[in-house]
Amino acid sequence: MQTSRLGQSELFISPVGMGTWAIAGQGWEYSWGAQDDRESLAALEAAVEQGVNWIDTAAVYGLGHAETLTGQLLQQVPASRRPMVFSKGSLVWDANSGQISHSLAPASLLAEVEASLRRLRVEAIDLYQIHWPAFPATGPSDGIEAAVAALATAKQQGKIREIGVSNFDVAQLKRAQAVAPIASLQPPYSALMRDAEQALLPFCEAAGVGVIAYSTLQSGLLSGSMTRERIANLPDDDWRKTRSADFQEPRLAPNLALVEVMAGIGRAHGVSAAAVAIAWVLRAPWVTGAIVGARRPAQVGALLAAAQLVLSAAELGEISRYLPAGMGTNVPGQVA
Template sequence: MTSARRRLGASDLEISPLGLGTWAIGGPWLFGWGEQEDADSIAAIRRAVASGINWIDTAPAYGLGHAETVIARALAGLPAAERPYLFTKCSLLWDDTGAISHSLAAASLRRECEASLRRLGVEAIDLYQIHWPHHPDGDGTEGPIEEAWETLAALRAEGKVRWIGVSNFDAGQLDRISRIAPVTSLQPPYSMVRRKIEKEILPWCAAHGVGVLAYSPMAAGLLTGAMTRERVARLSADDWRKRTNPELREPRLSANLELVASLAGIGARHGRGPGEVAIAWTLANPAVTAAIVGARNATQVDGFAGALTFRLDAAELAEIDVALARRTARIAAAG
């Protein structure tokens, strides 16, 4: 399946509208999705590449290094011309117990880069991103982002990484680091149930030519149609969504399931699932360059690969606006 490529920011990376996310294939860790079979992960990666997805997003923290290793195994032997771009990150560390810490110190970031190069089996990382400006499970205290950005700029000058970006930064932080070196891309969470970035962050990126790689366009599986009330109840105890995702709890869960039913109705007209409709909605925002979609097996890739080319028309986008307004009203009415 072919799709029009999109230029990522001011880089020379021409990427597919969808990239494969590998958060879940890392397997169990503090923010993991539960147990995962490597054979399924490898099949998902290979199916994604065969489907026309030409970039993979990962991070050392996903499975405490495991996701990067699995990616290398999946791509081993693939001709250079067929290899996808590899995007990874830095700033989250772990100890022997699996506890997660955060560091933006120059020496730490350099060690992380070298470790990712080894695990991925490459000489240069296509896009290297600061994963978080602070600990994701902390009090929000910001680390030394200027020092970190200077380090990433140096790694690029040294040829260790080709382009540099950030994830989970706000507009003020983007403005500060952009004075040190250009920002290729931002990776923020963005879906129809998580739209905070529309107010300041997306306008800033559009004004400054920064590419946007939206993650969780299907709201961590919520908008796929597979997340029924029964499925939510069966989520494993080591799945982060069970512990911390308010969208899977009442009163939001009922409102969200009603929204998914509306998306399913729109998708049915085109032979598409609600997840593909959710992805198409995200990609309809002109400030969004591409979306990251995770998969745990090849079947899940097949379930969203159609979104590489599927687009919503103006009437369908307006229909979704009505469904979203109903969701907001239902949540508000429930108190």
């Protein structure tokens, strides 16, 4: 795949990268349900074989399990094809209860970096991001400056290559930039979640901050394979079933109508609705890369087709007629 520079950093990334939230396994608060680790690794390896050069993970995904899996992948793949690894910190958990909490304390973040290095089995993490400035999202974001300064120290020590942030607004991003160069922002962005278009993404483009979009398929809702029946049959420990408003009425019906439109456009190109949804995200000039997730290797190719798909003005116009009137928000309560 062709690569693009991530902001003003030294990282050049493929337009699509693999996320690991969905493969983090069960037994934690934001689980997608049971998952076979062998299939997870096979999916990641298939993506690397097809040109993906970065994996996005986080310490909290599966309470360390997603990072451990990513570390296994890095050991399996020959050095010549080894992808870059991006991780995130600031969400920590109690070792006994598994309860997740938030901390921007420098000592906590530096300890998280060390733990991530061990799980990933690398000497340096290519991009290390502050996962949330506050959690829940409506909480106070005190400590941003000290947190970024701590990561700047880790960068000087060679433990991370670049500093990124996730789920920051413009004001919070400016505070971070005042302390150290910020390579990238990771915001939620999809056809169903467009709040960032108003100010945040244009600011990043003007400021030279790279953008890595997450939730590009709205947690699988825009994949083309999600039906009412499948949603009803999701396991009870899949957070989407009961905690995502987009998977419930009154949003569900118009959301599925949008998917049908994307599926029709996809058929004309010989690609899936998922590829159309991802290409819609990548059409934006301010987006450097889009995170996608796959739980099985057979799912990977259909997602990566988005990297070569260019939607026409007419197709974009057709999609726009089915976009929800509100900008949409589904962030509070998520860990992505």
